[in-house]
Amino acid sequence: MNVLLMTDKLITGGAEHYFCKLENQLNHPKLVFYTAAGKGELFGKISNKEHFTPLSRSNHLLNLLTIKRKVLEHDIDIIHANSLRMALYAIAMKRLIKKGIKIVYTKHNVTMMEKNLRPLFAQLLNRHITKIITVSGYEQENLLQLGIQPSKITTIYNGVDLSQFTYHQKERKNGFKVGILARLSPEKNHTLFLEIARKLKNDPDIQFYIGGEGPEYVRISQMIEEWGLTRHVHMRGEVKDPENFIKEMDVLVLTSHREVFPLVVLEGMAVGTPIVSVNTGGIKEAIISSELGYLVPDYSAESFCEHIVSLKENQQLRVGIARRAREWVQKNFSLEKMVSSTMKEYLNEK
Template structure:
């Protein structure tokens, strides 16, 4: 059986890294895999370039023609779409080729269609998608409440490569480093991160680091400068090796307005960096408050600072936290588990 895996574009992001993991690690004697996506910096991570075709990021008609040609030439039986746009592509292609074709959809984020036109979203998934993978039970429950057929839905957690994100116990250091690793966009709420740094400006041993790039870069830099925090908060830009940045931090924060299940949470838990996160989406399925990290109920600067100072002052508790967090990742969030369960979804499509 031949499987085609699609995503929009190969820029840095959760769905795109998920696509790269599938491309790098999917292997089964009864399955052959092909891949298609728009160009981007992550293309360098593609290993099987002979099985990859590049899609246009703007010419949708051209993309449909290329996909139809590929599906005919390679006798594709299953399409795995990693965005709602790719679901729409797959649905159009299926109607145009007039032959059996199974569609699997991994839902990575909240889509405009489900917020603006929920009836159309429900119709599209119930009518045209055969299997739906959610990356958290929280998102699975949301789809069921939205009227999506629960028999189609399976939660498969994003997996961490435990050989790449190696666990490391941290020694207590003079300086205490607080980090955030996220796209510089409005929904990631870097303003709260800067507020926290401002609140702790009189603690000279605590420094803050922002890793990532995006449309809010200049506005965030201006905020740091306006608050006279240039010595307290450093912007590092895009990081090529996220595991290195995360390991260098003593605590990682997640301050977003909305999330489904961000990879950075379990990556941080894997390497031994404590996580303090806003309680959004499916984050609580990995971060058990007080056991594998700390959850903050609201976007409260005071509450974030309280937990930062708690971890900064209590090295023993920090060690206990990170050991339990690593155990949680090994048990529930390994890359091997993700790959194995995804393969089962493809094979179920052939039955």
């Protein structure tokens, strides 16, 4: 069987890293894999560039023609869409060429159609999508509440490449680094991160680091200046080696307004950097207790500060959380487990 794996564009993001890691690892004697996406900074991570087809970021008609040519040329049996837009392309393609293509849709985030046109969204998935992969039980439950047929949905958690995100025992040192690694966009809520930094700026040992790029760069920079945080908060820009950024931090923070199941949480747990995160989406399925990290239920900067300070002052606590979190990820969230489960969906195996 021939499989076409598609995503919008290869920019830095959770869904895009998922796409690249899946492309790198997919290998099965019964399957041949092809890929298509808009180009971006992650293109270099694509391993089989001979099977890659670039897509436009804006010309939908051109993309449909490109995908149609790809599907016919390689006799594609399965299209694996990693965004709603790609799923819509696949549905249109199936109707155009009148071929029984299986459509697999991995749902990485909350879509505008899902929020504003819920009955239409449910009808679309029930009628046209063969299989829906959710990356958390939380998201699976949301789809069931929408009326999606239970038989269409399966949860396959994001997986971490444990050979890349190796466990790193922190050495005792001067200074304490608190980091956030996320696209600089409104939903990531960097304002809360800066509020935490402002409350802790009188502790000379704590420094804050922002990794990532995005449309909020100027606004965040201005807030750092206006709030008098230039000596306490440092913007790193694009992070090409996330594992090293995460290992450098003593604590990794998530402040997002919404998340489905962020890979960065698992990456932090894998390398041994304690997580302090908002309790949103499926994050609680990774951090199931305070033995593995801390969840803040109410976006309280004070609660974040309390957890950060307790971790700073208690090395034994940090080491215990780090060790248990690594073991938990190894057991439940490996990349190999994610890939093998995905291939079973392609092959209709259980």
